[in-house]
Amino acid sequence: MMRPYVQRSLLFLAAVAMTFASLVHADESETAARQSAARAILAPESEQATIVQDMAANPSPVLGPIFEAWQRSQVYIYEAPDGARIPFLLMPADGSAAKAMRIDNGEPLVGPDGAPITVDETVMKPVETFAKLRRAMRSTMDLLALADPAPATRQSAILKLGMKQSPEALPILNARLAKEQDKAVKNGILDSIALINLASPDPQLQIDALNQLKKSNSIPSRELVAKMAADESLSPKVRAAAVSTLKAIDNHLFWVDFFGTMFRGVSLGSVLLVVALGLAITFGLMGVINMAHGEIMVVGGYATYLVQCIFGSGVALAPFGISVNxxxxxxxxxxxxxxxxxxxxxxxxxxxAAAVGVLLERGVIQFLYRRPLESLLATWGVSLVMQQLFRLIFGPANAPVYSPAWLLGSFSVGDVIMNYNRVFVIIFAVAIVVGTSLLLAKTPVGLLIRAVMQDRTTAACMGVRTRKVNTLTFAFGSGLAGLAGAFLSQIGNIGPSTGQTYIVDSFMVVVVGGIGNLIGTVISALGIGTVDQILQTSLRNPVIGKVLVLVGIILFLQWKPSGLFATKGRGLEN
Structure with missing residues (x-):
């Protein structure tokens, strides 16, 4: 019996041998591709397009840069002293001259003395191209993408081939199908083959292709399938298969749109949730209607903009006409x-945002407790002042906040596209809700906040410094609004008037959920955000969708004036 360490050693040697063999094979494939490109460049014009098209049978990533340079007239031919003609590219170098790289082997072009040759691009005559050759190169470059290491690039190239419905691409797609390892790309190849077979004169091939597209719910094929379903010249069996496939694709599209709308609604609801969370705490604790809460959110958005600029080249501002860099x-x-x-x-x-909240609470709101009308008017005036300050400091246009690279892009789940930035906002909103819940339920600060919220007078009699609790709570609620502004900068616009867009929705969330109730705020924010997106998408009219949401909220409050979860207090006023 073979000893374990001997077995492991043999497995390791086998893995090394396989890796070495694959590297050798890749190197041989690259060399063959380079030699084919050099042969095409040196061939007569009548043969160049054919040679370029033949190279698509053995795609290699090295051909892309060569073809691009050839189309840009950056390929040249060197006449060696022995009469050999060597095609080459120019590589950047110091000075006016450039180093030449041979196309046939990728090595520097050297003279008889073995020294690298530098040439002046301005005195060189490039290899010319013509329309047929350029078309052949574009077609071959599309096929070259089939060998790209990125699955998304391969899938895009495969779909492009299928939509052309060219039978010449079938052998290439079948060859790629045998090599492909990625399951999603394999399914894409099968769909592209089916798309090409839709144009076949054989009815059975058409039916098989339609069944494949039905099985995969191929959204890109819908237009072609719809044409076949309406084509009376086709056989009844083919048309019946096309109608069945069209129904399956339309049903799939309905659910894709539905879940996509739900996802956008949840992401919008997450922003509303973080905005309304602070408002629910401050409103529930102090009974103050803070109409400047939206502008405090905008403070967080502009803070994100400034941090982005400071990490870059800086920013020039002009507050009150004074230039500040x-x-x-x-x-x-x-x-x-x-x-x-x-x-x-x-x-x-x-x-x-918390600092602005402290200034607002100490400077204005502390004098207006238990005076809701006066606090509403005062904070509304503060909101107008803050909007004008934003215009004076940052200008009237929206601040250009760019998402970092790790928040760009998207992924799909069953054809439902999910953006990374929206997923990040949802996850962070969940973390904020959990953190706020733990703060209120498990910490001494949370105990004080809940005590003052239930009965301010009794809490003060027990030694609780209610004024400090008010300030701390208002700062925390304002800080949550600032976080919402930072999140909003990644999925929307930040401008002087952005706060007005969200303040009404935030109050709706707080009132519908139940003033001061955390769970009610969460359910209300996600519900309003999702329903708003569903109505806007289904009605194709954002204004009517918003109006219907408002009407629904009014009717709901007629039924439950205290919201979903009414907060019970222990004071005499309750």
């Missing part, structure tokens, strides 16, 4: 530290 760290936009600016912006947004 904030210097930046000058980080490379592609560097990891610059791409992490948003993580640093989150605490800055929270603290800056």
């Amino acid at each position: 904030l210097p930046g760290f000058g980080f490379d936009p592609n560097s990891g530290i610059y791409q992490s600016y948003f993580l640093f912006a989150l605490p800055v947004a929270f603290l800056s």
